[in-house]
Structures are given as C-alpha cells and as structure tokens.
Amino acid sequence: MRKIYFSLAVAFAMFIYGSYNVLLVFPPISSPANPPMEELYRNVFFHVPINASGFLGFTITLFASILYLKTRDTKYDLIAAKSAKVGVFFITFTLLTGMVWAKPAWGTYWNWDPRETTALIMWFVYLGYFALREAMPAGEPRARASAVLGVFGYASGIFTLLSTRIFPSLHPPTLGLKLEPEMGMTLGLMITAAIIVFLNLVYLEIRLERLKEKVIRG
Amino acid sequence: MRRHTCASQVREVRLKAVLNLASKDIRAELRTKHTINFMLLFSGLAVIFFSRIAGNYVASAPEMGAGLLWLVFLFTGMLGLGRAFVKEKELGTLDGLKLTPMSSEEILAGKAIYNLALMLGIQSIIFPLFIIFFDFPIQGSIVLAFGVLTLGNLSFVIVSSALSTLVLNARARELLLPVILLPVLFPVIVTSVSALNRVLVGGEGFLNILGEIKIILAYAVVMSVIAALTFDFALEE
Numbered sequence: 518m519r520k521i522y523f524s525l526a527v528a529f530a531m532f533i534y535g536s537y538n539v540l541l542v543f544p545p546i547s548s549p550a551n552p553p554m555e556e557l558y559r560n561v562f563f564h565v566p567i568n569a570s571g572f573l574g575f576t577i578t579l580f581a582s583i584l585y586l587k588t589r590d591t592k593y594d595l596i597a598a599k600s601a602k603v604g605v606f607f608i609t610f611t612l613l614t615g616m617v618w619a620k621p622a623w624g625t626y627w628n629w630d631p632r633e634t635t636a637l638i639m640w641f642v643y644l645g646y647f648a649l650r651e652a653m654p655a656g657e658p659r660a661r662a663s664a665v666l667g668v669f670g671y672a673s674g675i676f677t678l679l680s681t682r683i684f685p686s687l688h689p690p691t692l693g694l695k696l697e698p699e700m701g702m703t704l705g706l707m708i709t710a711a712i713i714v715f716l717n718l719v720y721l722e723i724r725l726e727r728l729k730e731k732v733i734r735g
Numbered sequence: 736m737r738r739h740t741c742a743s744q745v746r747e748v749r750l751k752a753v754l755n756l757a758s759k760d761i762r763a764e765l766r767t768k769h770t771i772n773f774m775l776l777f778s779g780l781a782v783i784f785f786s787r788i789a790g791n792y793v794a795s796a797p798e799m800g801a802g803l804l805w806l807v808f809l810f811t812g813m814l815g816l817g818r819a820f821v822k823e824k825e826l827g828t829l830d831g832l833k834l835t836p837m838s839s840e841e842i843l844a845g846k847a848i849y850n851l852a853l854m855l856g857i858q859s860i861i862f863p864l865f866i867i868f869f870d871f872p873i874q875g876s877i878v879l880a881f882g883v884l885t886l887g888n889l890s891f892v893i894v895s896s897a898l899s900t901l902v903l904n905a906r907a908r909e910l911l912l913p914v915i916l917l918p919v920l921f922p923v924i925v926t927s928v929s930a931l932n933r934v935l936v937g938g939e940g941f942l943n944i945l946g947e948i949k950i951i952l953a954y955a956v957v958m959s960v961i962a963a964l965t966f967d968f969a970l971e972e
Binding site: 642 | 894897898901902905906914915916917918919922925926950953954958965968969972
C-alpha cells in the first residue's frame with residue numbers, strides 16, 4: 518500500500534505543478550480567427566492526458582481478454598474488467614472536457630466528429646460490457662462471455678474511427694500538434710501523471726475485488 | 736494427388752454441414768413461421784409508424800429515408816436474430832447441436848446463413864413497402880441499393896449471430912442483446928446508411944460508393960475472423 522500512496526503523491530505533485538504552469542504561467546496564444554481560443558487552449562492539458570489513459574485502459578482490456586481466453590486465468594478477467602471500468606470513468610471526463618471546449622471552439626457541444634464519435638461509441642461498448650457482466654453470476658461463463666465481447670468491442674471502435682474518417686474532421690490534429698518545448702514538457706508531465714493515477718486505480722480496484730472474494734469465502 | 740482429393744472432400748463435407756444446418760433451421764422456420772411472422776409484423780408496424788410520424792419530413796428531406804429504413808431493419812433484427820440460438824437453448828437442443836461432429840465455426844456459419852435468409856426475406860418485403868409508404872423518390876439504381884442493404888445485413892447477421900450466444904446464460908437476455916449489439920454495430924450501420932443515401936438520393940453509381948463498400952466488407956471480414964476465433968469460447972458451457 519505504501520507504494521500506492523507514494524506513486525499517487527508523485528502523480529498529485531506532477532498534476533499540481535502542471536496545472537500551475539497551465540493555468541497561471543503559460544501566456545495566452547494568439548488566435549485572431551477565434552478569440553476565445555486564446556485562453557481555451559489550456560484545456561488540452563487536461564483533455565489529452567485523461568483521454569490517453571482512458572484508451573490505454575480499453576487496450577489493456579483487449580489484451581487481458583485475449584490472454585484470458587488463451588490461459589483461462591481469472592487474473593486476466595479481473596484485469597480486463599477493472600481496466601475497462603477505470604477506462605470508462607476516464608473517457609467520461611474526456612467527453613465532458615471535450616464538449617466544454619467544443620462549444621466555444623466549434624459553436625456546438627456535439628458535432629459527431631470522428632474522435633468524438635469513437636470515444637462515445639467505445640464508452641457505450643464498455644457500458645454494454647458491464648451490463649453483460651451484471652447480468653451473469655461471477656464465474657467462468659461470465660469471464661468467457663465478457664472476454665469475447667471485449668475483443669468485438671475494441672474492433673468495433675477501430676471501425677468507428679475508420680468509418681468516420683470518410684468525413685472531414687474539425688478536431689485539431691493530435692500528432693501534428695505544435696507546442697512550445699515548455700508546453701510539450703508540461704503536457705508530457707500531465708500524461709504521465711494521468712497514467713500513474715490510472716494504473717493505481719486499476720490496481721486498487723483489483724485489490725478491492727480480491728479482498729471482497731476473501732471476505733465472502735471467509 | 737490423393738491428398739489433394741482428400742482435402743477437397745473434407746472441405747466439401749464441411750460446407751455441406753453448414754448448409755445442412757442452415758436448411759434445417761429454414762425448414763423448421765417455414766413449418767412454424769414463429770420468428771419470421773413476428774419479424775414481418777413488427778417491421779411492417781415500424782414502417783407504418785415512421786411513415787405517419789416522419790413521412791412528410793422525408794418528402795422534403797429524402798436523406799432521412801435511408802436512416803429510417805435501417806432503423807426498421809435494426810429493430811427487427813434485434814427482435815428476431817437472437818432467436819437462432821435462444822430457440823435451441825429453450826428447446827434443449829443446443830447440447831445436441833454441440834454434440835454433432837461440426838466445429839463451432841460451422842455452427843456459427845450455419846446460423847448466420849439462416850439469419851441472413853431471415854433478413855433477406857424481411858428486406859425483400861419491407862424495402863418495397865417502404866418505398867410505397869414514403870413515396871420515396873429514387874434517383875439511383877434499385878439493384879445497387881438492394882445490394883448495399885444486403886451487404887449491410889450480412890455484417891449485421893455475422894455480428895448478431897456471434898454475440899447472441901454470449902447472452903444465452905444471462906438474465907434478461909432480450910434486454911441485454913441490443914445493449915451490447917448496437918454499439919458494436921454502429922460503424923457498419925452508419926456506413927451502410929451513408930452508402931444507401933448516396934445511391935437512393937444522390938443517384939451515385941457503384942464506383943462512387945466504393946469507399947463505403949470497402950469499409951462494410953472489411954468490417955464483415957474482420958468480424959467473421961474474430962467470431963470464428965472466439966466462437967469456441969462463446970459456445971462452451
């Protein structure tokens with residue numbers, strides 16, 4: 518547990534330092550075409566890290582599901598379920614921060630932009646995943662069914678991204694994003710902090726589940 | 736040479752087994768018509784409701800039509816396609832099916848073909864009905880539109896046949912199936928609606944919708960591969 522506290526404290530310190538930079542140190546950028554953007558760009562430092570860790574969560578779910586089907590080790594089922602749970606939690610905030618930013622930037626909260634669509638559909642896929650888990654008693658059949666759905670769901674997410682690519686996107690490019698070195702460092706810091714928090718949350722969830730099982734078994 | 740004939744014989748038997756299973760289901764369905772009648776009634780009702788509620792708007796914005804048509808198929812499919820396996824489970828014949836010397840992929844393929852037959856039946860009745868009730872102005876080729884619909888339904892039945900086995904042991908499986916199926920189907924439905932729109936409203940030809948067709952086909956292929964790889968686990972008890 519001490520390790521958890523320590524890494525969470527480190528992540529928290531990184532987050533505070535990053536937020537301080539983002540909110541108080543960085544100057545407004547110049548955006549003559551869309552004046553609100555001069556200050557609003559700061560949202561990216563919160564939006565991108567939680568989004569990255571959310572999708573990391575779904576990817577972990579995919580690999581844990583495949584590993585479960587190969588090995589039938591309940592450990593992987595637990596990892597898949599908990600990683601999806603924390604992933605859904607993070608993607609919820611991705612969607613919210615995205616919508617808050619999109620209203621002034623694009624003039625509408627929701628725009629069916631490829632990335633928005635993909636995030637939303639993945640969000641629903643994993644809510645369906647939990648619905649399936651809720652509807653079955655804990656055990657091997659449940660682990661098998663949800664692992665299969667975990668694979669299908671991820672593939673569908675990829676196709677959602679692919680299918681929406683036919684239409685032009687308003688979303689700023691992720692990889693071509695140009696940042697000052699100072700800002701890039703801060704963004705990296707925030708992403709690292711979010712991933713540390715994410716992994717700790719998954720670990721704590723798994724621990725909690727194990728303790729529950731222990732209590733039930735007596 | 737001898738090995739070659741052996742291999743081709745094995746493949747022939749397998750295809751035969753798949754078709755046998757599909758024709759068994761189709762014959763049983765034609766005898767009782769339990770599923771197809773309900774699906775037809777429901778889809779007819781859906782068309783009538785949509786026509787009464789949104790018919791005037793579709794006349795001024797025909798782009799809405801393809802979306803509504805797909806919604807009818809989607810809801811009807813949700814209602815009926817899960818039955819292919821649920822029926823076997825309810826009648827207690829699922830274990831018998833598993834005991835047959837068929838691989839799980841063959842069982843899935845047989846059920847998917849049966850489901851495709853159901854959807855094609857619905858499609859060939861509902862599509863004309865839809866055009867009549869909405870007085871739909873068709874610009875492009877009807878054959879191409881029918882082909883695009885069939886392609887979309889093919890992807891639909893592959894995914895729904897595979898996923899409907901996941902809910903067999905779950906509580907409230909009728910409620911659960913749409914919830915897990917709809918998000919997974921989202922990309923193919925949206926692409927199919929877009930392709931259908933471009934044919935029906937835009938009057939575009941095969942080459943113009945090639946992008947959409949490629950995506951639908953790729954989806955169908957990838958989902959079939961995933962289904963074939965995971966179906967062993969899904970069917971196990």
